[in-house]
Amino acid sequence: MTTPYTPAADAQPQGNPTFEPDGGPTLAQQLGAFAAHCAEHGVPADVAASVGQRTLDVLGLCVAAHRLPTSAAAVGHVLDQGGNAQATVIGVETRVNAAQAAFANGVLAHSLDYDDTHLPSILHPSASVVPAALAAAEHAGASGEVVTRAIAVGLEVAVRLGMAGYDEELNNSVFFEHGQHATSITGAMGSTVAAAICYGLDAEGITNALGLTASMASGVIEANRTGGTVKRLHCGFAAQAGVTAAQLVKRGFTGPPTVLEGRFGFFQGWLHGQFFPEAITSGLGTEWSVPGIFFKPYPANHFTHTTVDAGRAFAAAGITPEMVAEVTVGVAGSTARTIGEPIEVKRTPVTGYQAQFSGPYAFAAGLIGGGGLATGLDDYTDELAQDPLRRELMSKVTVVDNAECNEIYPFQFPAVVTLKTTDGRELVEKVLTNRGGPARPLSDAELAKKFSDNVAGRLASDVAAKVSTEVLALQGVADLSAVLAPLTTFIPTDSEESK
Template sequence: MGTTRTLAQLCTEIDFSGLSHEVVDRVAYLCVDFFGVAIRGAATESARCVQRAMAEVYDSSPKDMPVVGTDMQLNPSAAALTVGTAAHSLELDDVVNEASLHPGVAVFPAALCAAWMAKKDGQDLTAAVVAGYEVMVRLGKAVDPKAHYSQGFHPTGTCGTFGAAVAAAKVMGLDSEGITNALGIAGSQAAGSMEFLAAGAYTKRLHAGWAAMSGLNAALLAKQGFTGPDTILEGRHGFLHAYTTSPVPEYLLKDWGMRFEVLNTSIKPHACCRYKQSAIDGILYLKQKHSLAPEDIEEMRIGILEAGFSLVADPLETKQDPHSIVDAQFSMPFGAAVAIVKGRASLSEYTEKNLQDTQVKELMTKVHCVRDKALEADFPRKWPASVVIRTKDGQELTTWVDTPKGDPDNPLSWDELISKFNELSADYYAEEDKAGKVSRLQGLSDEQPDIDHLLKILSHRSSP
């Protein structure tokens, strides 16, 4: 049996009854995070562009599914595109270091839309999410993130299409043959160009929504008997040959079931590219420890991982002068400067106003990023950063962050995650309603009505 067929068969064997409490709890945890970023992301201009486009194509009907974060109701395919794009618009969505991708924004929309269509419950959704994350993350590792990036591909968009297809296919109850076909169909839709970096375009945000929609459509086609190549991953023209120069195919099946990838998923506390977050943790630590003010700083030198250098550090003159929020999300100089000036690097700091802040602009010119071979020792398992701040009075302050906040080895607690959800949903839910919404998501796998009921509760706006 080939790799694609074997992977499909293994996915059929993931069943809710066999999942540990730790895994079930983790899916609920990731679900709370997903809904928080999706709700707030729906208010961004990039998400509203997608909403307006879908409104032109589709008539909103009470028979359609509610689109969380909006007042819209759309057919499932359009909903997957809309919600996935919104959830990836803030750079606050979950991430897996070793695969360098964001699984939640592709897998959850596809699984939720499929569950709405099939009238499935939270237990079915939980098993599907576990399978979707497993395939997406393993593919991310197998294409070698650094090589995949160097080819110009964004792994959330490419690998995400396969993860979304598996999640949707499992919710629909497809057998091994059906999941194999869904994977084969997904392979002809896997896309995501890194050229968004050239001009701070919105297209990166679309990658997640497109992956969710494409994966859902792949599963729907497979359900109706449409076929896809059963060697889409390993074949001569398959994904692992066409999308990377250094495939590592053993990652697809290695140690299957030993530790599900949902447990290896990180949550972001800062609203920017994950390659910046260890450095921001270190900068905030030094700022607090030494009571640093912007005027104290002569220079900041930040060690960045090679795989992320072209994303957040190069070319320096561009990164020191971001012109859009997307530019800022991928600018280490902006992240460093705003952390010193504002004492945070959350969503409220990544704003047009701060792009023009004189202190931030001046401090960005003092930020220099360097490649540091010592950082590479445990990559991609760990994403460390080094920080050296030289002050005007001659001090040299240093720190090394091995594990950024939000990683599985340094996680956000449930209380910290709920605080993140509450902040993100502040304009959508009244304060007194937030606890009830979170409770519904925490009890995702408890006995409850189908996902349609859950989505209606979460889509009920009660803004203060």
Template structure:
């Protein structure tokens, strides 16, 4: 294998980056961002640990699990590394509450962190090794995603699943100590295991794609370690991953500034357990609730770009629909003045007041609004109009959640998972995971007795 006349193959460049990176070169800000991501990840997984979808995933995987055992977050089961990776990724993403790289709409942490944590627990690796591999894997995931955005997602590929497998492969390759050539092969093998559909977003099938990204990335790294090889241009070749699943990739987004400019540094965190495109609408509705009493609302118009309508202008028939619904997001924010986990549950779905207000919400296109923005206009029963425009949602890069807000979110999720009493000590241990000689003790403490 070699290079093209003007640049290395995409996998070659990424493989060299992953293998050559040194922990001492990772700055404090990036290390801290990784800690924020893991705190958010663990909280989201704890909050969903009792969900029937997680229960089912754990039950299905258990008979096929090998002898080595890793923690399933918030649960008593212990599975092998692939099984734990699969289930923990599903749990962390299930509530639509995990982190987001806004440009690509990738949720970076769940598919990358899960297999790394499982490997660390089984093989006795250090916290610094895990944090370093996580940062590298998330960076690879976001760069590959950026190279095929937005056409890849627009074609119906669920980009967190499809790009997540590359992040998992890269992170696991680093944690396993693969050299640059083996890392390159791991990414090429991962290219043949990439899948996930946007059509499945309102169903648990979406989360199967997420879980597969984690365990397939681990499998790709293990196969490369054992000597399996892949085509040099498996990512960007004429019949490679990117062209098969979208447009010709922008290779500059994959390779430019590797190790100097970090896509992962642009990670953001959700204040609401719903699709990221609905957050500006929720913010606008919470603002309008201060001006109009819910009983006085006659009609609601939520306007945004085409993506907002494509993702959220839908009938609501299940709790999963609620998390990807313009109508439900607006209704709960206006009626309850909140948009937490309980507001997107089965109880909220069947709440008569929310259902009635959902029916008075309409969605409209405003092509002049940028992606992520929303305008909400209310008419009260006297015919008066009230409007709120939110250009940058809470939790976005322009209005990021603070560490304290992430800790409060962790406490909320830990309480849902029955871990409210030890949330404080867990938060402190997660913040210090990079200093842990044996993070396995923390991971085991996150399981259920």
């Protein structure tokens, strides 16, 4: 039975966003004590099961991301560095040093915009924490039980630090208000906790690792606005920083205990001191965020997912593309700016990547139907973005601000879709919760299907099934490297065979 972590009586900071310690444990020390306790005593069963699911999800994404030229560039960069053979890069037979493996797999995990999401902080924790933990665990020879505990705590720390920057009055993350990528900033901190557990650091060592990583955590999201592929590197940098910091602490480096709330600390540096410490400490050890992190069932911007679902619902009711006269997609105002503006561009995506951020395309993809769990990676291609049938449907779609959706966002990304048929009917489909979240969870079978779809054409089906079974039971794995080994050699693609 898992023993819950109980903070010291004076360990709960009270007050306001400018909290300063008054002699009790600092925030980093509390996180260090929590992490060390979980490393020794374990985590709840539902949390451990969620870790197995998230690890499988990340590994499938790493395989699928090899289709991107940026993935080849990142992997090539890592292989050029050389170094000791300590850990596995997915899709690569040559083992590399642990920090570089964490970097490569972190890049792969985040590159397809298909990784999990925590709400309402809107950060993607697994894409950095899982690669960091796997690399450190391989290097240290840690068991599946240890790496399960490490990932669980790393995810929890990343999410809690992200929520410390979530302002309820703003209804948004202060990180994002400042143009910062919370995913890689708090992901680095969660990654170092996970790596530190795998390397066997105690509470003081974990606290020191947080102190070091704060000087390496980074991420600017200007690329979301004006372009560039740098965002794909962010989770790689975060995972690498976490592993590096844990290794350096193991060699004797130390960090400031007040690294989070201090006058020149993490929250002052990133958020100008505007943060909410109770999000870090409230319920620590008894209330876990990990099982509630949302999986992505579709490989597109998360804001579009409920619109895909609405399209599928209309199709199930017998609506065909030829019957559609007009469609109004109502979403929260904050999401409308991403998936509906400028509407002329969103109706005419040129590439599959642009289609991933298009509300009109999401409706068309849902109504027409596709692979995966309703739409899959093969439904977001350059060819389909320009498909005449989809273009015709998209020309009839408008994306608007919806009051009901605004009341729910950002705890869900809802959609209220109104469809007018060519024979004069008006139909409404409300999708107010996201598939893949606590209200509509994905089963092990659905996550296994997502994994098998992501590795299709790269791994034989029997190999994929074996990996899926083993990773979902990660706690019981004795040799992590043996589980990862089948993911290093892919079936050659047609283009590779022709070389």
